[in-house]
Every structure is written in C-alpha cells, then in structure tokens.
Amino acid sequence: MPQSTARSKELGELLRSRRERLQPAEVGLLTGPRRRVRGLRREEVAQLAAISPTYYTYLEQGREMRPSRQVLDSLSVALQLDAAERSHIHDLVHGAPPAEEPAVAESLAPAVVALVDRLDPCPAYVTGRCWDVLASNRAARALWTDWPAKAPDARNLLRWMFTDPGARQVMVDWPAEASALLGRFRSAAARHPGDTGFSTLLERLHTASPEVREWWPQHRVVPLSSGTKRLRHPALGVLELEHVVLQLADDPEQKLVTFNATNQDQARIAQLIRKSPTDAGRTSAPPPARE
Missing domain, CATH: 3.30.450.180 (Beta-Lactamase)
Incomplete structure (x- = not known):
C-alpha cells in the first residue's frame, strides 16, 4: 500500500474511533429518543468542526485528501483530542520526512x-x-x-x-x-x-x-x-x-x-x-x- 494511502487510512480510522467514543452530552448536543449510532454522528462532528459533512465523511473513509492545518485543529477541538493525538494527525497529513530512509544500523557515540x-x-x-x-x-x-x-x-x-x-x-x-x-x-x-x-x-x-x-x-x-x-x-x-x-x-x-x-x-x-x-x-x- 502506498504511504499516502496508508496514512489517509490511519487518519480515517483514528477519526472514527474518537467520534465513536464521544457522547452527545459531552459536546453539548441533545440525545434523541431513537439514537442508535455509537458516539457522535458524522454530521455532528462536521457541524462542530465547521466543515461539510461530505468532506468529513471522505476523511473518515480514508480517501487521499490533504486537509489544512486549520481543519485538523478544528477536528481536534470537535473530537476533544489531547495534545499527543493532535500532533499525531498533523504528522499524518503534513509531516514531510524523506520518502525513504536508509535501513542502516544506528550508531551511538x-x-x-x-x-x-x-x-x-x-x-x-x-x-x-x-x-x-x-x-x-x-x-x-x-x-x-x-x-x-x-x-x-x-x-x-x-x-x-x-x-x-x-x-x-x-x-x-x-x-x-x-x-x-x-x-x-x-x-x-x-x-x-x-x-x-x-x-x-x-x-x-x-x-x-x-x-x-x-x-x-x-x-x-x-x-x-x-x-x-x-x-x-x-x-x-x-x-x-x-x-x-x-x-x-x-x-x-x-x-x-x-x-x-x-x-x-x-x-x-x-x-x-x-x-x-x-x-x-x-x-x-x-x-x-x-x-
């Protein structure tokens, strides 16, 4: 799997897992009598992050997209990510390491x-x-x-x-x-x-x-x-x-x-x-x- 595809997939899985662990009351939303979804709905996350539901759905599906840092920050707030998780999603999307690193033994001074x-x-x-x-x-x-x-x-x-x-x-x-x-x-x-x-x-x-x-x-x-x-x-x-x-x-x-x-x-x-x-x-x- 290409690295960009793998990272998009990981981002989508992380967003879904954090969405499913949040309850509506934790983000100030009302719970309807027939609510069957685990955690928040996708459209609710999109609303909290001020992005379109379709765009958020594509992200969660792992499509190869490159959301801006502002969008990632908004999602971090909406999904109540901690500092490590917020840094991690920025690394997944905007990290710019070399395409490949040589597999050499590490040396210690x-x-x-x-x-x-x-x-x-x-x-x-x-x-x-x-x-x-x-x-x-x-x-x-x-x-x-x-x-x-x-x-x-x-x-x-x-x-x-x-x-x-x-x-x-x-x-x-x-x-x-x-x-x-x-x-x-x-x-x-x-x-x-x-x-x-x-x-x-x-x-x-x-x-x-x-x-x-x-x-x-x-x-x-x-x-x-x-x-x-x-x-x-x-x-x-x-x-x-x-x-x-x-x-x-x-x-x-x-x-x-x-x-x-x-x-x-x-x-x-x-x-x-x-x-x-x-x-x-x-x-x-x-x-x-x-x-």
Whole structure:
C-alpha cells in the first residue's frame, strides 16, 4: 500500500474511533429518543468542526485528501483530542520526512556509552528510533533483562515487552506500560513513514502478540515523558523508580532513560550488581540494519 494511502487510512480510522467514543452530552448536543449510532454522528462532528459533512465523511473513509492545518485543529477541538493525538494527525497529513530512509544500523557515540556505564547503580539505557536497546548499564540489565545476551535483532524494548514472558514478571503494571510503549511507537512511526524498520517490527509484533493486534486499531498515541515505573525483582522485590527521558542532541530519536530509587533501594541495587562482577563493562552492541 502506498504511504499516502496508508496514512489517509490511519487518519480515517483514528477519526472514527474518537467520534465513536464521544457522547452527545459531552459536546453539548441533545440525545434523541431513537439514537442508535455509537458516539457522535458524522454530521455532528462536521457541524462542530465547521466543515461539510461530505468532506468529513471522505476523511473518515480514508480517501487521499490533504486537509489544512486549520481543519485538523478544528477536528481536534470537535473530537476533544489531547495534545499527543493532535500532533499525531498533523504528522499524518503534513509531516514531510524523506520518502525513504536508509535501513542502516544506528550508531551511538562512545561518550554516551561511557556515560550510561558511569550512572551505575542508577539504572540507565539508550534506545534508538525503533526502541532498539543501544546501550544499557549493569543495573538496568539486572532489573530488566540481559540485552547483550540476546540475539542482535532481539535487543528491542518492544519485542521484549510483548514477546518475552519475563517482561510480564518484571513490569508490575505491565498492561499500562505495554500500551503506553505501543502508543509512543505509533507516534514515532508517523514521523518515519518510509522507514521499513517500523513496518517490519510492527508485523512481527502483530504476529507474536494478541495485545498488539487488539490495541493497535485503537490508535492510541503517547508522547515521550518522565514518570514512575514499578519493577519486580526476584531478590529485591518490588521497586518504585522515577525515570527521566532525555533526547540526544546529535540524534533526537535516541533516548537516554535514567532511573532513580530511594536511597535504601539504590544501595540494594548497588549490592546486587557488585555480586555479578562478570557483567562489568558490558553494553549492548548496536543491532543490525533493519531491512
């Protein structure tokens, strides 16, 4: 399917899903006694956005059209889209990335790798544009998984989250964490429509994960953000870690994620990694080129 057709189809599916989740009372409309449609009617959305019902219908049907930014903003207000969703539909229609991006292995500056190692015992890792794990320190490998021990094409946070049973044991709030990660992946994929790394990874996830097959049609988009994660470790129990996400200046698609625990838990993590001296200095090598 041509990229323009696929993006128009995705825009239409997103608009329909958001229309169906809104109730008339939420937008100040009356509900008639014989209302059978789920959510709002198409003509009601068109009225709220001040566009013609036919034009809106064409958009929702996925026809190849190029609505203006003003129209997209009006639809965002009418459908009560959040900031991430509003940005996403603008990316779908008006994003102007290269038609195709070379499928080459990502490189990480040695200074960044050294920084990740120095952050021990604070867990830290770096992910690339498709969430390949490009570097991780001992603390992160002890709490998540041993990335360097995996096959190169399996060193990916999404593949680990959705296909490795260990992820459901490690992530205390697995459904929420997995759904948010998939939403961040969708947002990034919209910025790189010609990058086959995204489509290849998505195909693999659809094949392997029933949750991906269920959640992807919901068109959830999630921005990068800091926050709190709860991890479960067989020796340390449940840890609550605050994390910060930093985008690297040389390549904003590469994300450095660092975690902080309470002083007591940080000391326990330090003791844990001291017991595994053979892991010292290991970092994840860049994954192979995505084709």
